Amino acid sequence: MALFRFFRNRPLVIIVIVSILLIIAAVFTSRNDGNMGIVEGIVGDIISPIQKIIYGATSYVYNSILDIKERRELLANYQQLKERVAYLEKELIRMNELEKQNQRLRKLLDFATEREEFVVTGARITGKDPGNWFDVFTIDKGKNDGIAVNMAVVTEQGLVGRIIEVGPDWAKVQAIIDGRSSISGIIERTRDNGVVKGNNLFGFEDGTCSMIYLPLDSEIVEGDKVITSGLGGILPKGIYIGEVKEVTRAKRDLYKTAIIEPAVDFRRLEEVLIVKARTDD
Amino acid sequence: MKGWVICGILLGNVILQSSLFPFIQIYGVQPDSLAVLVVSFALLAGNPTSAVVGFFGGLLQDILYGQGVGIYALQYMLAGYIVGLVYGKVFADKMLVCMFFVVLTVFFRELLVFIQLFFTGLDVSLYKALLTVILPEIAYTLLITPLTYFLMRRLYRYRFMNRRWHFGS
Numbered sequence: 001m002a003l004f005r006f007f008r009n010r011p012l013v014i015i016v017i018v019s020i021l022l023i024i025a026a027v028f029t030s031r032n033d034g035n036m037g038i039v040e041g042i043v044g045d046i047i048s049p050i051q052k053i054i055y056g057a058t059s060y061v062y063n064s065i066l067d068i069k070e071r072r073e074l075l076a077n078y079q080q081l082k083e084r085v086a087y088l089e090k091e092l093i094r095m096n097e098l099e100k101q102n103q104r105l106r107k108l109l110d111f112a113t114e115r116e117e118f119v120v121t122g123a124r125i126t127g128k129d130p131g132n133w134f135d136v137f138t139i140d141k142g143k144n145d146g147i148a149v150n151m152a153v154v155t156e157q158g159l160v161g162r163i164i165e166v167g168p169d170w171a172k173v174q175a176i177i178d179g180r181s182s183i184s185g186i187i188e189r190t191r192d193n194g195v196v197k198g199n200n201l202f203g204f205e206d207g208t209c210s211m212i213y214l215p216l217d218s219e220i221v222e223g224d225k226v227i228t229s230g231l232g233g234i235l236p237k238g239i240y241i242g243e244v245k246e247v248t249r250a251k252r253d254l255y256k257t258a259i260i261e262p263a264v265d266f267r268r269l270e271e272v273l274i275v276k277a278r279t280d281d
Numbered sequence: 282m283k284g285w286v287i288c289g290i291l292l293g294n295v296i297l298q299s300s301l302f303p304f305i306q307i308y309g310v311q312p313d314s315l316a317v318l319v320v321s322f323a324l325l326a327g328n329p330t331s332a333v334v335g336f337f338g339g340l341l342q343d344i345l346y347g348q349g350v351g352i353y354a355l356q357y358m359l360a361g362y363i364v365g366l367v368y369g370k371v372f373a374d375k376m377l378v379c380m381f382f383v384v385l386t387v388f389f390r391e392l393l394v395f396i397q398l399f400f401t402g403l404d405v406s407l408y409k410a411l412l413t414v415i416l417p418e419i420a421y422t423l424l425i426t427p428l429t430y431f432l433m434r435r436l437y438r439y440r441f442m443n444r445r446w447h448f449g450s
Contacts, residue, residue, distance in 0.1 A: 011328055015362050018336065019355055026351035054341075058296050065301060 104271055111156035112273055118236055120274040121145045126170070135178040135200050139272060142169045150234045152275040158240035158263035159183075159228060160272055171274075175200075176241065177207055177266055185211055185241055186229040187258075192218040193229055196241060196260060207266055209242065214256040220247055226260055236275055282441045287322075287330075291338045294318060298342075310414065312422040313387050314429065315342065319361045320382045321433035327368025328361075329446050335361030356393050360386045379430045380423055387422050391415045 112119045121141050128137035141147055143166050153160040153173045161181060165172040174181050178198040185196040194211040211226060224244040230237025242262040249256045294314055302311045315338045323331035335357035342353040364382050371378050395410055436442055 011332075011362075015332060015358070018358065022351035022355040022358070024351075026355065029350045054292065054295060061296055061301065 101270070107156040108271055108273060111154070118275045120147060120151060120276050122271060122273050123147075123171075124271055125269055135198075136164070136172055136174050137269070139171050139173060139274075140169070141274065142167045142171050144168050145274075147171050147274050148276075152228075152235045152239060153272050154239055154275050155264055155269070155272055157265065158242065159235075160264050160266075160269065162235060163274070173272070175266060176209055177262060183235060183241075184229045184231040185226045187211075187214075187218070187220050187244070188225040188227050190219050190224070192220060193231070194255075194258070196226065199259075207262070208245065209260040209262060211244075211258040211260050212255065214258060216249070216254065216256060218256055220244055220256070220258055222246065224258075226258075239275070283444055283446075286436070286442065287334055287337075290318065291315075291334070291341055294338065295341050307421065308413075308417070310417040310421055312425045313390070313418060314422075314425060315339070315357060316360065316386045316390060316422060317379075317383055317426050317429045318433070319357050320364055320379060320386050321430050323361055323364035323368060324371065324373040324379055324382065325433060325437045326365075326442070328365035331361035331365035331368075332358050333361070333446070335359070352397065356390045359393075360390060363389075374434075376427055376430060380426050383422055383426050384419055387419045388415065391418065 108122060112122070123139035123141040123145075126138050126140045128135075139153075147163060147166055149163050149166055151163045153162060159176055161173045161175040161178070162183070163171050164174045176183060176196060176198055177200045179200050181198040183196050184193065186193050192214050194214045196209050196211050199206060199208045199210055214220065222244055226241040226244065228235045228237055228239040228241060240263050242260045242264075244258045245261045246259040247256055248259070298311070298314060302314075305311075319331055319335045319338065322334045336354050339352075339354035339357035340350070342357075343350045364386060367382075373379075391410075391414065395407060
């Protein structure tokens with residue numbers, strides 16, 4: 001009776017039959033003797049194209065996902081490397097900067113040790129007039145460091161200018177190329193005296209000085225060196241100013257004029273030394 | 282129409298399983314998405330749909346990764362048939378009902394695998410299998426169950442999905 005009822009339940013019968021068939025199939029196909037049976041071969045023939053298509057689709061999706069993942073990693077790496085490059089570039093610039101500063105300071109130091117008795121202090125330039133030339137600029141030392149008006153400002157290359165205003169911790173320097181600047185100079189070879197005036201005025205900024213009031217019989221030529229004369233007691237004597245570039249004489253003038261190329265590179269000034277005229281004051 | 286949709290779902294499942302799941306597997310454990318599908322069909326359509334889905338879904342897996350054709354087909358077909366028996370007797374709208382049967386199905390299926398391994402002479406401890414494979418797989422499968430079941434329920438709002446199939450007709 002129970003058997004009869006079992007056979008009346010058609011779904012269950014089908015399930016049981018299919019299950020038995022599947023078990024048999026599993027047993028047959030999972031035997032791994034290396035040889036494909038006939039059934040297995042036929043099944044394989046039917047299956048393998050399907051398998052191929054599904055495998056193709058699968059590996060396409062798989063590879064796409066892998067690509068996305070790899071791209072992400074690459075991107076992350078790229079970002080990291082970019083940051084690193086930026087950092088290293090910055091570092092390199094800083095290093096170069098330090099190296100240059102080191103060289104400049106070393107030269108200044110050599111200069112300072114040679115003239116120890118004159119040097120008041122070293123200073124750093126903190127501000128300047130807009131424009132390429134340093135006509136008037138400020139430095140980061142002042143009264144507190146012993147700086148006073150009219151002290152000379154120099155670099156290891158030569159004379160920069162003089163102090164014109166002093167604050168507690170800052171000072172203003174007028175460069176020798178400033179049109180308002182005039183200092184007394186002397187031609188080193190011929191010992192001719194004259195006044196060195198700046199040529200930078202109202203847009204005529206060529207960065208040179210003119211030495212005026214040179215005697216007519218002066219034998220100065222191009223290339224002669226000009227130093228401070230020390231007259232008037234403002235600036236110390238013998239500080240190198242620059243080189244004579246050209247000697248001219250206006251027709252009715254009773255003196256010669258020399259165009260002087262200053263030794264100091266006013267476009268690239270960063271550190272200076274403050275020098276006083278005499279050691280005793 | 283219904284047959285093609287199911288075919289598409291099964292193919293999509295196989296492709297997902299072998300392409301996406303390797304990326305989301307945790308300690309070598311992947312969710313059993315076919316089990317979720319079979320349970321969904323069983324709760325939403327009952328037999329014979331769920332048994333047929335189980336059979337063909339399993340067969341596909343057999344062909345693609347099985348060592349012998351029939352093992353997965355048997356497991357999923359039986360699961361589909363047994364869960365399908367409760368069709369109409371439980372509240373299919375409840376997510377928890379689906380999750381409950383998913384747990385049962387995965388457990389039952391893994392138990393069959395274990396028995397099969399046992400008979401092929403492999404020495405596997407049930408305790409270890411339970412801890413390292415079966416329970417993690419159940420947990421992971423439960424994670425993907427809500428979305429799958431939600432989508433399947435949406436699918437069964439279409440009329441063509443509700444046409445009945447009959448055993449032997």
